[in-house]
Amino acid sequence: MSDLPHISRQFSQRSVMEAIVQGGPISRASISKQTGLSKQTISEIVRGLEQEGWVQETGRTSGHVGRTAVTYELVHDAAYIVAVDLGGTKVRVALTDLACQIFAEAATPTDPRGGQFVVDQITTLVFQAAARQRVPRKKIRLAVVGVPGAPDPSTGRILLAPNIADFDTMNVLDAFEKALGVAVMVENDVNLAVLGENWLGQGQGIDNLAYVALGTGVGSGLILGGHLVRGATHAAGEIGFMPIGADPFAEESLRTGAFERTVATHAMTERYQSLSGKQVAVPAIFENAALGDKDADAVLDETARYLAQGVAAIAAIANPEKIILGGSIGLRPEILSRVKALLPRCFPYLVTVEASELGSRAALIGAAAIGLGQLHNTLFGVDAPDGRISLPPTQAAALKQAVL
Amino acid sequence: MSDLPHISRQFSQRSVMEAIVQGGPISRASISKQTGLSKQTISEIVRGLEQEGWVQETGRTSGHVGRTAVTYELVHDAAYIVAVDLGGTKVRVALTDLACQIFAEAATPTDPRGGQFVVDQITTLVFQAAARQRVPRKKIRLAVVGVPGAPDPSTGRILLAPNIADFDTMNVLDAFEKALGVAVMVENDVNLAVLGENWLGQGQGIDNLAYVALGTGVGSGLILGGHLVRGATHAAGEIGFMPIGADPFAEESLRTGAFERTVATHAMTERYQSLSGKQVAVPAIFENAALGDKDADAVLDETARYLAQGVAAIAAIANPEKIILGGSIGLRPEILSRVKALLPRCFPYLVTVEASELGSRAALIGAAAIGLGQLHNTLFGVDAPDGRISLPPTQAAALKQAVL
DNA sequence: AATAAGTTCGGTCACAGAACGAATTAATTG
DNA sequence: CAATTAATTCGTTCTGTGACCGAACTTATT
Numbered sequence: 027m028s029d030l031p032h033i034s035r036q037f038s039q040r041s042v043m044e045a046i047v048q049g050g051p052i053s054r055a056s057i058s059k060q061t062g063l064s065k066q067t068i069s070e071i072v073r074g075l076e077q078e079g080w081v082q083e084t085g086r087t088s089g090h091v092g093r094t095a096v097t098y099e100l101v102h103d104a105a106y107i108v109a110v111d112l113g114g115t116k117v118r119v120a121l122t123d124l125a126c127q128i129f130a131e132a133a134t135p136t137d138p139r140g141g142q143f144v145v146d147q148i149t150t151l152v153f154q155a156a157a158r159q160r161v162p163r164k165k166i167r168l169a170v171v172g173v174p175g176a177p178d179p180s181t182g183r184i185l186l187a188p189n190i191a192d193f194d195t196m197n198v199l200d201a202f203e204k205a206l207g208v209a210v211m212v213e214n215d216v217n218l219a220v221l222g223e224n225w226l227g228q229g230q231g232i233d234n235l236a237y238v239a240l241g242t243g244v245g246s247g248l249i250l251g252g253h254l255v256r257g258a259t260h261a262a263g264e265i266g267f268m269p270i271g272a273d274p275f276a277e278e279s280l281r282t283g284a285f286e287r288t289v290a291t292h293a294m295t296e297r298y299q300s301l302s303g304k305q306v307a308v309p310a311i312f313e314n315a316a317l318g319d320k321d322a323d324a325v326l327d328e329t330a331r332y333l334a335q336g337v338a339a340i341a342a343i344a345n346p347e348k349i350i351l352g353g354s355i356g357l358r359p360e361i362l363s364r365v366k367a368l369l370p371r372c373f374p375y376l377v378t379v380e381a382s383e384l385g386s387r388a389a390l391i392g393a394a395a396i397g398l399g400q401l402h403n404t405l406f407g408v409d410a411p412d413g414r415i416s417l418p419p420t421q422a423a424a425l426k427q428a429v430l
Numbered sequence: 431m432s433d434l435p436h437i438s439r440q441f442s443q444r445s446v447m448e449a450i451v452q453g454g455p456i457s458r459a460s461i462s463k464q465t466g467l468s469k470q471t472i473s474e475i476v477r478g479l480e481q482e483g484w485v486q487e488t489g490r491t492s493g494h495v496g497r498t499a500v501t502y503e504l505v506h507d508a509a510y511i512v513a514v515d516l517g518g519t520k521v522r523v524a525l526t527d528l529a530c531q532i533f534a535e536a537a538t539p540t541d542p543r544g545g546q547f548v549v550d551q552i553t554t555l556v557f558q559a560a561a562r563q564r565v566p567r568k569k570i571r572l573a574v575v576g577v578p579g580a581p582d583p584s585t586g587r588i589l590l591a592p593n594i595a596d597f598d599t600m601n602v603l604d605a606f607e608k609a610l611g612v613a614v615m616v617e618n619d620v621n622l623a624v625l626g627e628n629w630l631g632q633g634q635g636i637d638n639l640a641y642v643a644l645g646t647g648v649g650s651g652l653i654l655g656g657h658l659v660r661g662a663t664h665a666a667g668e669i670g671f672m673p674i675g676a677d678p679f680a681e682e683s684l685r686t687g688a689f690e691r692t693v694a695t696h697a698m699t700e701r702y703q704s705l706s707g708k709q710v711a712v713p714a715i716f717e718n719a720a721l722g723d724k725d726a727d728a729v730l731d732e733t734a735r736y737l738a739q740g741v742a743a744i745a746a747i748a749n750p751e752k753i754i755l756g757g758s759i760g761l762r763p764e765i766l767s768r769v770k771a772l773l774p775r776c777f778p779y780l781v782t783v784e785a786s787e788l789g790s791r792a793a794l795i796g797a798a799a800i801g802l803g804q805l806h807n808t809l810f811g812v813d814a815p816d817g818r819i820s821l822p823p824t825q826a827a828a829l830k831q832a833v834l
Numbered sequence: 835a836a837t838a839a840g841t842t843c844g845g846t847c848a849c850a851g852a853a854c855g856a857a858t859t860a861a862t863t864g
Numbered sequence: 865c866a867a868t869t870a871a872t873t874c875g876t877t878c879t880g881t882g883a884c885c886g887a888a889c890t891t892a893t894t
Contacts, residue, residue: 053874053875054874054875055873055874055875065874065875065876066875066876066877068875069875069876087874090872090873091871091872091873092871092872092873092874093872093873093874093875094873094874095873095874095875096874096875
């Protein structure tokens, strides 16, 4: 229960930092106006931040009436964070500086042996990228790793992660912390995707937002009331188990959920095979549909029909303002247009449905978001506990562009 | 985003108040130990609270070694709040003092004319109760009204409230504030029910909790990550529209949701009629089932089977630790036992399902919870923005017992 | 004698606010 | 047109003030 002794200082420092991050080069007088704190206080706080190496003088204003002002800016390379999006087939790694600029980005196929091999693979990738950009390891303060599955914070294991071997039995958090030598946060990849879209994508400023990723599996991430929803066992968003589509009481639905069995990759290929007799992969189904294949078209219709129901269930329970579709299947415009048409026919209230703008990089950007938020919080005082720091538009644009 | 000037004082004051509320009669030295603040500071804060009339001396300790201590306690009647649970058929009203003790409680059938009539009816009820208990109106600081439907805070109207006439077109919030002459909070009744269970019922201390009310309609309330989920348009929990049971693409499902049409009262009576040919009300179906009526038994099985699916959908999306069943149908043990048996057969992870302990008073207690929390926040400083203040067990027990 | 309660008396820290000096542009005047 | 004055804005210094802490001390009790 005991409060921190000097909470007010932290609050002020945080808002001064925020003004500097957003306001680019900014004078102390302007910060004072923005924050409502006195000029005196701003000078003190900025002096402190400058001494600790977080901000620096960058120039003077001119052209205005009155005395010129000294402007201050972030020291971009004062700290770095690592963002990792670990998928079943691909790993993406990014290095971001304090000013939220991506410094280096790399991607490779995931080591199929899983477990410690993947941890080592990522570690190598990170250190290579750091070396290439001459980023000293000491300045890396935090790593955020997105994984498919439900990370259990008490044991460090990742439950429900069938795609990466051993992650459900080893302490993944510890392994990463030992290998990288920095604090690590492990988070579900779809949760990071919502955070990413909420920060820089289609869900900016939307406090009630859902992200539905549809590909090999299904998953969803929810931001409600401005907070990321994780659930009791960090398994919120495991919508594959919704009782929609296949018979939920079938034995098999306890292993692979009913909803996943009717909308994910496997369901589409099977459905196409039962209609046409041909066994083709999902991308080919989309191609065939575009070429006028009736069976392929029917498969897309059917998939969208169930997906719309899944979206309706989320909307009924959580009432998000917007639902963003992602994942290899969810990103396809053929699916989006169908869902948009079908949703109003099975759900009465307005819900915006859109395709993910950040696409496959949503989770990576979400990892950066949560990491930068966390870093700013620990360094400059608590504000919003869950991620989300505001960025100036220029830097946001830079983040959205893929380096690789 | 200018901060409040003396935020730290508010924090400390709040925790001192909390210690006094929970610790019953307590000495300043004990408060100091509990809160971690110095004895000196506690003396100052308590002096302030005493001057403003919130706390008072009540006695001295004795029996211990050392000097006796002066003990302080809440001034119970320093402020009152009104809790209202407005249902389609019944209104419940309660008056609660600062120490969370219910002072008066009353219930009557809801005025069927709806609109202003209901507002006036409630106002009369409240003022009668206040007069009976000699509670001066000036000491009533806040009223919390639970309504069936989705209150729109911008217009003060209640959407999706078919059971009370005119509430979807008039400014209900304003009407109540004018009639009662105090600040009013209007909240969905099922949301209040979760808060109630979270505060004093089966969901105490559970940060991820769901409440499913099943009766004439269906609704759910969600607490996720410790926060009440309201959704973008305050329509979260309108689970009647989940695409489960009836065909969600049927025209009718846009008016009365597919799920509501398969599990609520109307569905049960219809199902029983189609099986047995007899037209009886829901309570009679339960009676018949108890007497061995196969048809009635089948109706219960079927209802529970779909309810279990609805519960599974909530669990898949939001991953609550516990789901509490309420409402006239949800409270029945025949339904609970069936759902408990069926859920593990359609959903793989552990979710506790229980019947509401507070029963039909859950919403009323939730209203008290949110009101007292709000009151403590505004008077003694911000802590938790959403309700939930902790209570000593004795007072909690008193609150749970119905006066009426 | 030991112990606990409560007060008094400094002292610190994070601010606010007023006053003031410094720097700059805009307007006015000889 | 240059010089002077006015108007502005930046940033510092100085003097509070409120919310705390800690040590020393008094008082009351077993």
